[in-house]
Amino acid sequence: MSKPPAPTSLAALRSSGHEHKTVKAEIRDNLLARLAAGEPAFPGILGFDDTVLPEVERALLAGHDMVLLGERGQGKTRLIRTIAGLLDEWTPVVEGCEINDHPYAPACVRCTRLVDELGEKTPVAWKHRSERYGEKLATPDTSVGDLIGDVDPIKVAEGRTLGDPETVHYGLVPRTNRGVFSVNELPDLAERIQVALLNVLEERDIQVRGYMLRLPLDLLLVASANPEDYTNRGRIITPLKDRFGAEVRTHYPLRLDDEIALMRQEAVLGWPGSPFPAPVVPDHLLEIVARFTRLVRESPQVDQRSGVSARFAVAAAETVAASAVRRAAVAGEAQAVARVCDLPAVVPASRGKVEFEAAEEGRELEVLAHLLRKATADTFRARLAGVDLTGLQSRFDEGATVETGDLVPAADLLQHLGTVPGLAALLAKLGIEEESPGLAAAAVEFALEGLHLNRRLSKDAVPGRTVYGG
Numbered sequence: 001m002s003k004p005p006a007p008t009s010l011a012a013l014r015s016s017g018h019e020h021k022t023v024k025a026e027i028r029d030n031l032l033a034r035l036a037a038g039e040p041a042f043p044g045i046l047g048f049d050d051t052v053l054p055e056v057e058r059a060l061l062a063g064h065d066m067v068l069l070g071e072r073g074q075g076k077t078r079l080i081r082t083i084a085g086l087l088d089e090w091t092p093v094v095e096g097c098e099i100n101d102h103p104y105a106p107a108c109v110r111c112t113r114l115v116d117e118l119g120e121k122t123p124v125a126w127k128h129r130s131e132r133y134g135e136k137l138a139t140p141d142t143s144v145g146d147l148i149g150d151v152d153p154i155k156v157a158e159g160r161t162l163g164d165p166e167t168v169h170y171g172l173v174p175r176t177n178r179g180v181f182s183v184n185e186l187p188d189l190a191e192r193i194q195v196a197l198l199n200v201l202e203e204r205d206i207q208v209r210g211y212m213l214r215l216p217l218d219l220l221l222v223a224s225a226n227p228e229d230y231t232n233r234g235r236i237i238t239p240l241k242d243r244f245g246a247e248v249r250t251h252y253p254l255r256l257d258d259e260i261a262l263m264r265q266e267a268v269l270g271w272p273g274s275p276f277p278a279p280v281v282p283d284h285l286l287e288i289v290a291r292f293t294r295l296v297r298e299s300p301q302v303d304q305r306s307g308v309s310a311r312f313a314v315a316a317a318e319t320v321a322a323s324a325v326r327r328a329a330v331a332g333e334a335q336a337v338a339r340v341c342d343l344p345a346v347v348p349a350s351r352g353k354v355e356f357e358a359a360e361e362g363r364e365l366e367v368l369a370h371l372l373r374k375a376t377a378d379t380f381r382a383r384l385a386g387v388d389l390t391g392l393q394s395r396f397d398e399g400a401t402v403e404t405g406d407l408v409p410a411a412d413l414l415q416h417l418g419t420v421p422g423l424a425a426l427l428a429k430l431g432i433e434e435e436s437p438g439l440a441a442a443a444v445e446f447a448l449e450g451l452h453l454n455r456r457l458s459k460d461a462v463p464g465r466t467v468y469g470g
Contacts, residue, residue: 004090004126010103011120013092020104022218023178024063027086031060034086042082045075046265047258048250052079055248060086064245065201065221067186067236073309074250076224077135077184083222084133084180091132091178095123098170099177099215100132107177107215132179134172138189144196147171149208168208173200178218186223187234194237197221201243227305252297252310259290262310267317276329279321279336282442284383284430288343289316291375296354301367306355315353316346323406331409337438340449341406341466343372373453380450387429389447391421396457396470402448405465410441420444 007013021029034041035057042053056079059066068076094101094111101111103124115122136147144150152169173181183189183197199205201221205214223244225236241247253259263286270278293313296302320338323345328336347368356364395418396402402416414420414437423440426447432439448468451457460467 001128001130002089004128005092007092008124009120010115010118010122010124013103013124014120018092020102021088023087023180023220024060026088026091027060027083027180027220028063030086030088031057041086042079043085044265045079045082046262047253047255048075048079051254052248052250055246056083059246059248060220062245065243066223066246066248067241067244068222068224068248068250069227070224070250071226071252071305071307071309073307073311074252075310076250077182079250080180080182080222080224081133081135083220084129087129087132087180089129090126091129092124093127093178095125099174100127100179102178102218107217132176133182134176134179135182135184136172137184138186140188140190142189142193144193145169145171147173147193148196148200148206149174151208173197173219173221174206174215174217176219177215180220180222183221183223186225187236189234191234191237194240198239198243201240252307256287256290256294259293259310259313260286263290263313263317266310266314267321269318269321276325277335279324279328279338280438281317281321281324281338282430282432282439284379284446285320285338285340285343285442286317287383288340288372288375288379289313289320289346291378292316292346292372295371295375296368299367299371301357301360301363303355303357308354312350312353316350319346319349327407327409330407333409333411333438335436335438337410337436337442339404339410339442340376340445341404341408343376344369345406347372376449377453380446380453384426384429384447384450387425387447388422389426389451392426392444392447393451393456394421396468399470401467401469403465403467404445404448407464410437413441413445417444 005016007016007018031041041057045053056066060083068079070076092103094103094106094114097108097111099108101107103115103122106112106115136142149168149171151167186194199207200217204217206217253262269281290313293308293316296312297308302308320342323342324336324338327333347365350368351364354364354368356367360367402413404413420426423444426443427435427440430443430446432443448457452459452468458469460469
């Protein structure tokens with residue numbers, strides 16, 4: 001964060017050549033500058049480049065307030081928060097103003113009086129763009145006072161008359177004046193409360209009880225909502241819908257690569273300051289989790305109106321990593337590397353993140369386990385197509401068996417297996433450059449599971465223990 005500009009008075013601000021822009025003009029100019037420079041306008045947002053982001057950019061360039069509509073866990077809130085990054089880094093405000101009045105155009109009674117009294121000596125403060133973002137999660141108990149404002153009984157008790165506009169305690173919307181305000185889950189807001197936002201979106205002002213109060217608010221209002229046919233908790237009233245300039249439909253990642261990139265960006269796979277090194281989750285395991293997530297989303301046994309959040313994949317990746325760390329701690333491994341034996345832990349951990357059709361009651365874990373096996377098989381075919389695994393399989397054709405499990409160290413697995421023919425080619429095909437015991441075991445175990453799923457090896461599995469055989 002850079003230092004705020006130097007002017008601290010209205011006179012100095014005018015002398016600096018500062019120009020007053022509206023919030024939407026700031027965002028438009030900064031967005032165009034980023035687009036022209038080829039810089040990302042919404043850093044950290046993945047999978048929306050060709051679909052959602054162009055619509056958002058057009059809405060912002062048009063100066064429209066907007067609603068982001070989509071199922072849970074599609075990144076709506078994350079996207080809204082990045083919009084605030086398009087504001088100017090610093091903006092001047094009248095010092096001490098509750099609603100961030102610009103010194104050139106004071107709106108509230110207090111700042112109007114102050115500028116009339118002090119003129120060019122009016123003190124100026126600077127607000128960083130991080131302080132110009134407001135957010136409210138719509139809940140049934142949200143009141144008009146929370147959003148717009150109400151009479152402050154403390155100010156009345158101090159001696160001001162009830163008719164004095166300065167007795168008003170401003171709500172979240174006016175306090176975010178000259179910034180970006182977000183209402184999450186807008187349909188959950190009671191309809192009588194939604195009415196209070198009508199003037200904010202069209203006339204750009206607010207009304208507080210019986211006061212003759214008109215504040216020309218300058219803000220961008222962005223709301224998020226789940227599809228109404230799923231939530232059934234409420235709806236956006238028609239007059240409010242009409243006042244939003246744009247409705248943008250979001251979606252889950254369309255490409256497998258985007259799903260994997262999202263996991264790598266969001267999943268916490270290491271713990272800074274921990275004496276244990278960060279676990280390694282090989283790419284092929286992340287691909288299995290990504291494919292698993294997509295299969296769950298597409299499954300007819302899952303309630304498609306609910307959706308399967310991106311948090312499902314992120315939590316699954318973290319569970320796999322945690323299983324590897326647990327094994328390393330118990331077995332004394334120097335490096336925690338996730339393996340296929342860590343994947344079953346995802347099934348019970350992720351059960352609560354999926355809503356199933358009523359007919360599947362009691363079969364939830366069975367359905368998830370089946371989809372996880374299918375994801376593993378699909379990844380095996382995609383990753384190891386063309387790799388000669390006959391040398392590995394022949395060891396089992398001769399009657400050998402190998403035991404693995406979530407507490408079996410990598411060194412034990414490799415020792416029981418002995419020399420693995422074609423191990424170098426297997427590692428190369430999986431993109432593993434470092435030939436450590438943990439990574440070698442992860443590659444071999446993936447190959448064993450793939451051979452089993454393709455009916456070329458047998459498998460005897462009980463909780464915590466798996467035996468592969470011919």
